[in-house]
Amino acid sequence: MNRLLYATREGRLRVHHSLEAAARSGWDMGAADRLIPLPAGTSLMHLPGRIPVGRSSAGATVVVEEPGAMAVAAVLPPGYLRTWLPAYEEDGQAPVLPLYGYAAVASIEGEPYVAAMRTDRWNAWNPQADDRRHIDAAIRAARRALPGSRLLQQLETCATDYRCLTAQNVFLRRGEGAIPVSPACNAACLGCISEQWGDVDSPQTRLDFAPTAAEIAELAAWHLSAGESNFVSYGQGCEGEPLTRGTALVDATRRIRAAAPTATIHVNTNGSRPDVLQRLVDAGLNSVRISVFSLDDTRFRAYYRPVGYGLDEVAECASVVAAGGGQVTINLLTFPGITDAPPEIDTLVRFIHRHGVHQVQLRSLNVDPQWLLDRIPQPTRGIGLRKFVRQLTERCPDLQLGNFTRRWPAIERQPVWASSR
Ligand code: SF4
Known part of the structure; x- marks a missing residue:
């Protein structure tokens, strides 16, 4: 009881x-x-x-x-x-x-x-891990290694004030390392953590400069050189949309790929610019994570408030990376009562099959619940998040569920979804 x-x-x-x-x-x-x-x-x-x-x-x-x-x-x-x-x-x-x-x-x-x-077990992402408590010493070492790096300065704030684990990884020189690249965005997500428009404060400050290809490639090379299992990620919580930085990002990716032929080069994106993503894949990018709140057009537009793109572009982004042999993942921004509504599940399952999605990352959408509901037209009714997860595993048997991005190509199939709780 x-x-x-x-x-x-x-x-x-x-x-x-x-x-x-x-x-x-x-x-x-x-x-x-x-x-x-x-x-x-x-x-x-x-x-x-x-x-x-x-x-x-x-x-x-x-x-x-x-x-x-x-x-x-x-x-x-x-x-x-x-x-x-x-x-x-x-x-x-x-x-x-x-x-x-x-x-x-x-x-x-x-x-x-x-x-x-x-939904995931991976000790590397334990926020209480011992080495994360000694981040200051790692920051001092990084400053000595890359004096004057504007990106490192940005990541210092993220690693300490915001306790961003991906930023901390850069200083700890392990795992998925954050490389913020864009101060601008072509969406205005209700739950954006780097910019807000009045009702609530954004918890992070958005990157206020556009790093050059050389700056991006320098930081990536430093992170990748520290270990074979390290990889780099564009598109972090402290920035805008990486695909708005087409020319610089393509140049940077080409440089990173030339120096690290087997590395995972990953982008977290809103899926707005398949043309840019195609150029990135051609330059050597091999992994993508696309943000999905809803694949219903009305709810998609209500949440993302996108400028100049829609669900067709989002779908094409997944297909572009899948066709290039890369890893396709979805950052599913879950909300009980919406994500688990049967029409939403059906659309998601179709998208996974049609566009070659390898992994769905299950995130709890960070937002005031009632404030969000007041902005979403057409109420939905869910079947429960646990049932939703069970349906996904049954209807998409090859799909990995989890919380964290893995290297690509996968060295071994990792049992991401493993829990009785
Ligand atoms: S796409 Fe990302 S950066 Fe742009 S508004 Fe949405 S959450 Fe913010």
Whole structure:
């Protein structure tokens, strides 16, 4: 039996004496199921201006009457997927929540639990790993190795202030290394973390210069030279859209490929410019991750607010890389009640089969849930994130599910999706 977990006016956690926890899936209210103990690295947050909602023993939705009581949610570490949203009612003065992936919580036998499932296991991405605590020494060493690198200066802020793991990897000289390349973008995503337009602050500051091909290639060469399993990624949380940097990026990619014939050169993109992506593939890029919130045109446009491109270009981007023998992955920005709606699942499955997708990365979309729903036309109804994941594995047996980008070509098939929780 779970119990509603909420916060008092003073921000103290309380377990409700009689109400069970409620949870939300998009526009619908329900009872959270299959909760797990809080994984290491989870943060509990109270949600100001949001009155907690629970369920009576008869299953009725009940608002907590205690003055000043606030709803509580969990924010998960990498490798876990939120399965339910927190349930609450806004009090009329609720500020828009900062950009986090809020998950429903409950108390079970006095311990906090969260609505989540494990979606990847890869220790390299453990935010609490020992070497990540000594990032300052690694930054000093990098400054000595590449004095004057503007990109390293940008990544210093990302690695320390924003605790970006991909930026930290550059200083630690291992794994997937971030190479931000673009200050500009041709979309205005509701959940963009490098730029916002009024309601909420962006948690990161966008790159404010356009690095040259030589600067990009220099940093990439430094990272790749440190280990055979290292690879480089354009398109990070602190920048705009890399495909808007066509000429410089093609030049940089050509230089990187010439110096590192077997390296993985990867781009995270909104999928807007298949023509540029084709030139990058010709220059030696061999891996792509395309952001997908929805493959329904109305919801796609509502979320991305794209300028000068649409879903046809997104699809062509996947096909371009697949046809070139590269790795195609999707960054699926999941939201309970939308991602798991049957028409969304059908469209995603068709896209995976048609455009040669190798891996889907399952991310919890970081955004104020109600604020997002207010901007999405045509309410949908989900079947549950766990059922959605099961359907994906059954309908796309060759697809890898996970959270992190792998090298390409894959050295061995990694069992990305492995969990009973
Ligand atoms: S595509 Fe990326 S950089 Fe551009 S608005 Fe969306 S999240 Fe921000």
